Amino acid sequence: MYDYDLRALQLKEIDILQQVHDTCEKLGIEYFICFGTFIGAVRHKGFIPWDDDIDIAMTWENYDRFIKEAPAVLPDNLQIQHWRYEPECPNVFAKIRDKNSTFLHHEHIDLDICQGVFIDIFPITRVKEGMKYVKREKKRRYYFNLINECLDIAYVNHMNTAKKRFFGKIINAVFAHGPFKIRNRAKFIASEENRMRKLDAKGYPYTYYDNCWGPYSHYLERALYEYDGHMFWGPKDYDGVLKLHYGDYMKIPPPEKQRTHKPLYVDLTRCLTKDEIQQMIKSGEIEL
Numbered sequence: 001m002y003d004y005d006l007r008a009l010q011l012k013e014i015d016i017l018q019q020v021h022d023t024c025e026k027l028g029i030e031y032f033i034c035f036g037t038f039i040g041a042v043r044h045k046g047f048i049p050w051d052d053d054i055d056i057a058m059t060w061e062n063y064d065r066f067i068k069e070a071p072a073v074l075p076d077n078l079q080i081q082h083w084r085y086e087p088e089c090p091n092v093f094a095k096i097r098d099k100n101s102t103f104l105h106h107e108h109i110d111l112d113i114c115q116g117v118f119i120d121i122f123p124i125t126r127v128k129e130g131m132k133y134v135k136r137e138k139k140r141r142y143y144f145n146l147i148n149e150c151l152d153i154a155y156v157n158h159m160n161t162a163k164k165r166f167f168g169k170i171i172n173a174v175f176a177h178g179p180f181k182i183r184n185r186a187k188f189i190a191s192e193e194n195r196m197r198k199l200d201a202k203g204y205p206y207t208y209y210d211n212c213w214g215p216y217s218h219y220l221e222r223a224l225y226e227y228d229g230h231m232f233w234g235p236k237d238y239d240g241v242l243k244l245h246y247g248d249y250m251k252i253p254p255p256e257k258q259r260t261h262k263p264l265y266v267d268l269t270r271c272l273t274k275d276e277i278q279q280m281i282k283s284g285e286i287e288l
Contacts, residue, residue, distance in 0.1 A: 002287075004266040010047045012101060012117045012268055013054045014228055016078065020056070020096055020119065021232055023073045029066050031056045032219060033227070033234045034122065034212070039249050042238050046228035050258045054119040057209060059219060060200045063123040067094060079114055083186040083193075086113050090152060092144070092189050092196075093210075094121040102267040104277065106288070107155035109264070112274045117266075125196045126204040126216050134206070134213045137199075144192050151176045151185060214244045264288070 017033075024031050033041055035055040040048040058066060067082055074096070079085070081095040088111045097116035104115050127133050149155045153176070156168035175182050182188045207216045221236040235241045242249040265272075265286045272280070280286040 002263060002265065004263065005268075006050070006052060008268055009052055009103070009117065009266060010228075012098065013052075013119055014047075014230060016096055016098055016117065016119050017054050017056070017227075017232060018230055019075055019078055020070075020121075021230075023070050024066070026073055027065065027069050029058070029062045029069075030222065031058050031062065031066075031121070031233055032222065033225065033232050035210070035245075037227075038225075038234050038238070039242060039246065041225040041227045041232070041234060042242060043250055045226045050260060052260045052263070055122065056119065057122045057124050057219070059124050060197055063094070063121065064197075066121070079116075081114060081118070083189045087186045088112050089186070089189070090148065092148070092192050093123065095119065096121065099271050100269070102265060102270065102272045103261075103263055104265040104272065104286070105261070106158040106264045107149070107152050109154050109277055109281065109288075110152060110274075114271060115277070116271045117268065122209050123193075123196065123200075124207050124209045124216075124219055125200045126202065127199065127206050127208045127213075128204050129206040134208050137208045138211070141192075147171060147175050147182075148185075148189065148192075151182060212245050214241060 020031070033055070034057040036048055036051050037054050037056070040046055040051060067080060067084065071080060074080070077098055077100050079097050079099055081089050081091070081097050083089045090108065090111060090113075095118040097114045097118045099114060099116050101117040102115050103117045108115065125137075127137050150168045150171035153172055156165060156172050159165045159168050174180050205216050207214060207219065218235050218237060218241050222233045223236040223238070224231045225234045225238075277286065281288060
């Protein structure tokens with residue numbers, strides 16, 4: 001596994017989150033720390049020791065406002081990575097990237113995007129209450145994500161089994177080069193985003209986002225949580241949210257389940273361009 005200074009990376013990400021927090025406070029936009037970031041706040045009062053990313057979530061109303069209004073308020077070193085601003089953006093959610101650093105994923109080596117250290121921002125979509133509706137939405141997003149991710153051959157080549165790589169190459173051939181070729185990725189992602197936004201606008205009482213679900217009421221009340229000496233917003237009912245998603249969230253998982261993003265390359269002092277990345281791969285400075 002590629003070796004890098006994990007604590008230095010964590011501190012860089014905390015600085016990004018602080019700037020996003022300050023921007024949201026200025027604009028009156030609400031956000032919530034979520035996933036492992038929320039567990040870290042409750043269990044460790046900061047980063048989970050082995051974690052290497054930060055995640056936050058917003059309701060669609062706040063998410064849309066942030067995408068539109070935050071660029072004028074964020075400091076110059078930060079940018080929103082979203083299909084509206086970067087045509088080759090590969091995600092159906094937003095990232096905030098630091099333009100003076102690099103956190104390179106294996107699957108992104110061919111993309112002309114900012115590769116800086118980031119935090120993720122997920123929109124929370126309301127769905128009908130009941131697991132059959134959650135499963136239906138989960139299935140729709142699984143197939144969208146599969147096609148979208150397989151548009152990048154680097155992603156396919158990094159799949160962890162020969163079987164997955166085989167089917168990934170078929171999907172890539174069909175949707176990246178073949179009869180169902182997706183010629184405009186930004187429009188493809190925008191269509192899925194608009195579908196989720198229209199679903200949310202129906203005002204259902206349940207939510208689904210990135211494999212997490214629960215009552216929408218979880219995201220109507222907030223509280224501040226300590227996070228490595230900072231204070232960030234999270235759902236007020238932390239026990240209800242974390243038990244629903246993770247069960248015994250206070251239990252430390254065994255080493256084999258302590259997962260990270262496994263970056264291909266990290267540099268906290270400069271942001272590599274696509275051409276620089278390709279040159280460093282050819283020279284062996286970056287090992288695939």
